[in-house]
Amino acid sequence: MKKILLVSVLLLLVLGISGCSIQEKGTDTIESNLKEINKGINQFSDLRNGTLEVEASMESVNNAVESMEATKNTSTLTFILKPKGYDYIEETKTLYERTGQSEFSATKQVNGKFYFGVPVEQSTKDKRKSYEWHDFSERNKKQYEPNAALQMMMSPAKWLNNKEYIKAITKEKDGLLTKYTVTTNDEFAKYARENYHSSQESYTVIEHHEIYWINKDGLLVKHQMYGEVEWTIDGITDTYISYTTVELTGSNDKDLKEIGDNT
Numbered sequence: 416m417k418k419i420l421l422v423s424v425l426l427l428l429v430l431g432i433s434g435c436s437i438q439e440k441g442t443d444t445i446e447s448n449l450k451e452i453n454k455g456i457n458q459f460s461d462l463r464n465g466t467l468e469v470e471a472s473m474e475s476v477n478n479a480v481e482s483m484e485a486t487k488n489t490s491t492l493t494f495i496l497k498p499k500g501y502d503y504i505e506e507t508k509t510l511y512e513r514t515g516q517s518e519f520s521a522t523k524q525v526n527g528k529f530y531f532g533v534p535v536e537q538s539t540k541d542k543r544k545s546y547e548w549h550d551f552s553e554r555n556k557k558q559y560e561p562n563a564a565l566q567m568m569m570s571p572a573k574w575l576n577n578k579e580y581i582k583a584i585t586k587e588k589d590g591l592l593t594k595y596t597v598t599t600n601d602e603f604a605k606y607a608r609e610n611y612h613s614s615q616e617s618y619t620v621i622e623h624h625e626i627y628w629i630n631k632d633g634l635l636v637k638h639q640m641y642g643e644v645e646w647t648i649d650g651i652t653d654t655y656i657s658y659t660t661v662e663l664t665g666s667n668d669k670d671l672k673e674i675g676d677n678t
Contacts, residue, residue, distance in 0.1 A: 448584040449576060452595055452627050455635030460569045465666035467492040469505075469564045471659040474512070479653040485512040492564050495674060499527065500559025502674045521546050525674050527559050528552040567638045567661045572625075574599075580606055592628045592636065599623045617647035621654065637662040 469492060474485035490507035504523040511517070521532040532546030561569060574580045580603035585596045604620035612618040621643040628637035639660045646655050 443586050445578055445581060445584050448586055448595055449578075451593070451629060451633070452597075452635070453571060453576070454633050455627060455629040456569065456571055458632070458634040459663070462496065462666045464493075464495045464668055464671045466664050467494070467564050467568065468662045468664050469660070471657070473655060473657045476654040476656070478513075479651045480648045484514075486510065487512065490564070492562070493671070493674065494565060495671060497559070501561050501565055502526070503562065503565065504674050505562060505564065522562065523548075523674060524559070524562070529560075564661045567640065567659070568635060568663065574603060574606055575625075589628065592630055595627045595629070597625045597627070617645075617652065619645040621645060635663075 469490045470488070471490075472485070472487040478485070487510045488507055489510075490505050492503055492505040494501050494503040502523075502525050504521060506521045507519065509518045509520065519534050521534075523530050523532065529551050530548045531551050532548045535545045535547055575597070580599055582598045582600040584598075587594050587596075599620075603623060607620050607623070608618050623640075623642045625641075626637075626639040627635060630636050637660070640658070642655075642657045644655050645652060
């Protein structure tokens with residue numbers, strides 16, 4: 416359980432990065448593209464409920480720090496919008512690439528209380544039937560706080576609407592969707608270092624970009640984030656690459672009203 420929590424914290428730290436510009440591809444301005452992205456985010460925030468499919472991975476180029484084993488997480492998250500915020504349950508499979516072993520876990524938030532769960536019996540099956548839940552509510556700073564996947568879809572990163580941090584936004588058609596790719600600049604790298612890490616840490620952003628897919632109705636249906644950083648951990652420097660994709664696969668189910676153990 417401790418290992419699962421460590422990996423989750425590290426991935427959340429990376430996700431926390433996710434507020435003289437050059438515009439590429441087409442004539443739309445950065446301002447107009449940001450406006451469309453924000454409209455898509457706002458529409459997502461109005462959904463009554465939905466299901467998200469999440470893929471998140473992190474690896475180190477040289478495997479220099481043993482505790483930073485390469486991992487790949489896949490999860491399904493079901494959420495319901497309540498008057499004060501979200502209820503949700505997220506079931507996650509974590510693959511440790513060095514050993515090839517997988518572990519399963521779940522988190523849920525119901526009526527403002529946050530729980531972490533592990534299956535009563537771990538197995539190789541993807542569908543869990545029963546969890547042992549641990550109440551972590553006292554560790555949460557706020558009730559009804561969205562988790563990282565929901566945050567990526569329903570709230571723009573603090574830096575996103577600050578053009579000072581944006582190098583370019585490209586806009587292109589991707590099937591029936593419109594795809595917006597936001598690339599960051601050196602000012603963003605400075606912002607990330609100063610806002611997400613202590614002055615004693617050695618942390619340098621090599622590359623960071625985010626992609627938003629908006630459907631024909633103006634709804635954000637997919638958000639992808641890529642990051643590459645040079646980071647010194649335990650006195651050892653390595654390059655870390657993270658990749659996260661969150662996709663909306665269903666929404667506004669009239670029969671979905673409450674979160675249970677396996678909603």
